[in-house]
Amino acid sequence: xxxxxxxxxxxxxxxxxxxxxxxxxxxxxxxxxxxxxxxxxxxxxxxxxxxxxxxxxxxxxxxxxxxxxxxxxxxxxxxxxxxxxxxxxxxxxxxxxxxxxxxxxxxxxxxxxxxxxxxxxxxxxxxxxxxxxxxxxxxxxxxxxxxxxxxxxxxxxxxxxxxxxxxxxxxxxxxxxxxxxxx
Amino acid sequence: xxxxxxxxxxxxxxxxxxxxxxxxxxxxxxxxxxxxxxxxxxxxxxxxxxxxxxxxxxxxxxxxxxxxxxxxxxxxxxxxxxxxxxxxxxxxxxxxxxxxxxxxxxxxxxxxxxxxxxxxxxxxxxxxxxxxxxxxxxxxxxxxxxxxxxxxxxxxxxxxxxxxxxxxxxxxxxxxxxxxxxxxxxxxxxxxxxxxxxxxxxxxxxxxxxxxxxxxxxxxxxxxxxxxxxxxxxxxxxxxxxxxxxxxxxxxxxxxxxxxxxxxxxxxxxxxxxxxxxxxxxxxxxxxxxxxxxxxxxxxxxxxxxxxxxxxxxxxxxxxxxxxxxxxxxxxxxxxxxxxxxxxxxxxxxxxxxxxxxxxxxxxxxxxxxxxxxxxxxxx
Numbered sequence: 001x002x003x004x005x006x007x008x009x010x011x012x013x014x015x016x017x018x019x020x021x022x023x024x025x026x027x028x029x030x031x032x033x034x035x036x037x038x039x040x041x042x043x044x045x046x047x048x049x050x051x052x053x054x055x056x057x058x059x060x061x062x063x064x065x066x067x068x069x070x071x072x073x074x075x076x077x078x079x080x081x082x083x084x085x086x087x088x089x090x091x092x093x094x095x096x097x098x099x100x101x102x103x104x105x106x107x108x109x110x111x112x113x114x115x116x117x118x119x120x121x122x123x124x125x126x127x128x129x130x131x132x133x134x135x136x137x138x139x140x141x142x143x144x145x146x147x148x149x150x151x152x153x154x155x156x157x158x159x160x161x162x163x164x165x166x167x168x169x170x171x172x173x174x175x176x177x178x179x180x181x182x183x
Numbered sequence: 184x185x186x187x188x189x190x191x192x193x194x195x196x197x198x199x200x201x202x203x204x205x206x207x208x209x210x211x212x213x214x215x216x217x218x219x220x221x222x223x224x225x226x227x228x229x230x231x232x233x234x235x236x237x238x239x240x241x242x243x244x245x246x247x248x249x250x251x252x253x254x255x256x257x258x259x260x261x262x263x264x265x266x267x268x269x270x271x272x273x274x275x276x277x278x279x280x281x282x283x284x285x286x287x288x289x290x291x292x293x294x295x296x297x298x299x300x301x302x303x304x305x306x307x308x309x310x311x312x313x314x315x316x317x318x319x320x321x322x323x324x325x326x327x328x329x330x331x332x333x334x335x336x337x338x339x340x341x342x343x344x345x346x347x348x349x350x351x352x353x354x355x356x357x358x359x360x361x362x363x364x365x366x367x368x369x370x371x372x373x374x375x376x377x378x379x380x381x382x383x384x385x386x387x388x389x390x391x392x393x394x395x396x397x398x399x400x401x402x403x404x405x406x407x408x409x410x411x412x413x414x415x416x417x418x419x420x421x422x423x424x425x426x427x428x429x430x431x432x433x434x435x436x437x438x439x440x441x442x443x444x445x446x447x448x449x450x451x452x453x454x455x456x457x458x459x460x461x462x463x464x465x466x467x468x469x470x471x472x473x474x475x476x477x478x479x480x481x482x483x484x485x486x487x488x489x490x491x492x493x494x495x496x497x498x499x500x501x502x503x504x505x506x507x508x509x510x511x512x513x514x515x516x517x518x519x520x521x522x523x524x525x526x527x528x529x530x531x532x533x534x535x536x537x538x539x540x541x542x543x544x545x546x547x548x549x550x551x552x553x554x555x556x557x558x559x560x561x562x563x
Contacts, residue, residue: 057269159458160266
């Protein structure tokens with residue numbers, strides 16, 4: 001306790017002066033010296049290591065992730081115009097959207113896919129966005145980000161839209177193509 | 184304790200015998216006396232561009248790891264970097280914001296030097312070199328903005344070089360030289376890229392070297408005190424003891440370190456809140472409804488909207504010449520009218536015109552820097 005209360009009273013120059021061979025000055029006490037070096041090493045080393053790791057990860061391009069088709073639910077569980085939230089074992093949330101049953105003009109009923117899915121993890125800083133069924137938009141409460149039904153940014157700071165997840169419906173069952181992640 | 188000490192000495196001796204450096208000279212340089220007014224941060228603004236330059240070089244090297252200067256791939260490489268690469272968005276946003284802050288920092292430094300008349304004899308040449316540094320920074324901005332190759336940056340390059348073409352006599356050559364053809368295309372991107380990462384950095388380093396050499400050689404302008412004679416200025420010990428000066432290292436180095444930290448925090452905040460985005464890919468056949476250069480060219484953009492082309496270009500040329508040769512014009516003004524307030528008044532008027540035109544342009548089309556504001560409004 002005693003040592004800690006001493007450190008702030010030292011002039012900010014004393015630790016920086018230590019390396020330079022300069023005119024004689026009041027020698028800082030060994031305890032304060034030790035604390036100063038603990039502070040310097042304790043912040044500089046983790047910062048340098050963290051920076052180095054991040055730099056290395058930046059330099060290596062992201063690898064193409066393998067993925068798996070997962071059976072999520074029956075198609076009839078989500079009524080037209082409705083949505084359903086899935087939570088995986090890692091705590092990530094996926095929102096499955098179903099269009100109202102009107103097939104857009106110029107698209108045949110055979111190729112029309114009414115299902116879409118998005119990871120709700122906001123691309124800005126990783127909060128969970130939620131689906132506002134009334135206005136048909138995703139809203140992230142952290143920094144007021146708004147995404148439209150296609151996951152594109154409508155408002156707020158995110159650099160990119162929500163991550164889209166491929167959906168496949170076979171025999172009335174909904175499958176999602178989920179990328180493998182590190183546990 | 185004696186053992187590591189002697190080992191250290193041996194290591195020091197190893198290098199001393201092989202590297203013919205005079206450490207005493209460095210020590211002398213590092214302890215250069217700095218007048219006390221430099222303790223105020225606004226006098227230390229000259230170091231900020233240097234800090235930003237270091238950040239820009241570091242992040243810029245990172246960006247070139249993924250950037251491809253080819254019309255077909257440039258946009259996608261930037262998109263990939265921003266959206267897929269680990270912390271790519273952060274690096275790109277830092278680069279973008281550091282570039283914006285660089286222009287601001289250089290301008291603030293310029294205003295400080297101007298309004299404290301620090302450009303007067305014997306520092307006229309250093310003022311001119313400083314102007315060269317400002318123009319180089321603007322050159323960096325112009326070439327860098329075009330590299331993203333989305334609609335806005337494509338048309339900014341097209342319009343920017345189109346304006347240069349209107350310059351009498353050399354304009355047409357200049358446009359062809361920059362574009363490497365009739366329109367923005369393959370050659371343009373290569374040339375802009377080479378200028379951005381090769382030519383401008385070299386020019387900047389050369390000018391910066393001269394700038395630093397001159398101000399270290401002439402000493403920092405001692406505001407509010409009598410100018411020392413060369414003999415007095417060489418006597419560092421007496422200067423430091425007088426109490427009106429403090430040593431560069433460690434005192435001023437500490438100030439710069441604090442500024443560097445503040446700049447890094449500010450850049451990170453800006454990058455998180457307003458990250459660099461990318462629009463739709465460049466489309467040479469359809470001009471977007473709103474085109475606008477970066478904010479530091481708003482002033483010229485407005486001039487061109489307000490006056491006929493030839494007149495606007497002429498005005499710009501006059502302003503540039505006035506600025507570059509101001510130290511000599513200032514002396515002429517003093518000699519003719521002997522009114523010390525005339526120079527600052529002229530500077531204030533110039534600053535006022537610059538700010539007014541910039542703000543006018545800012546509220547004409549999009550909002551400053553980004554299209555986030557209209558998006559925010561339309562989304563709510």
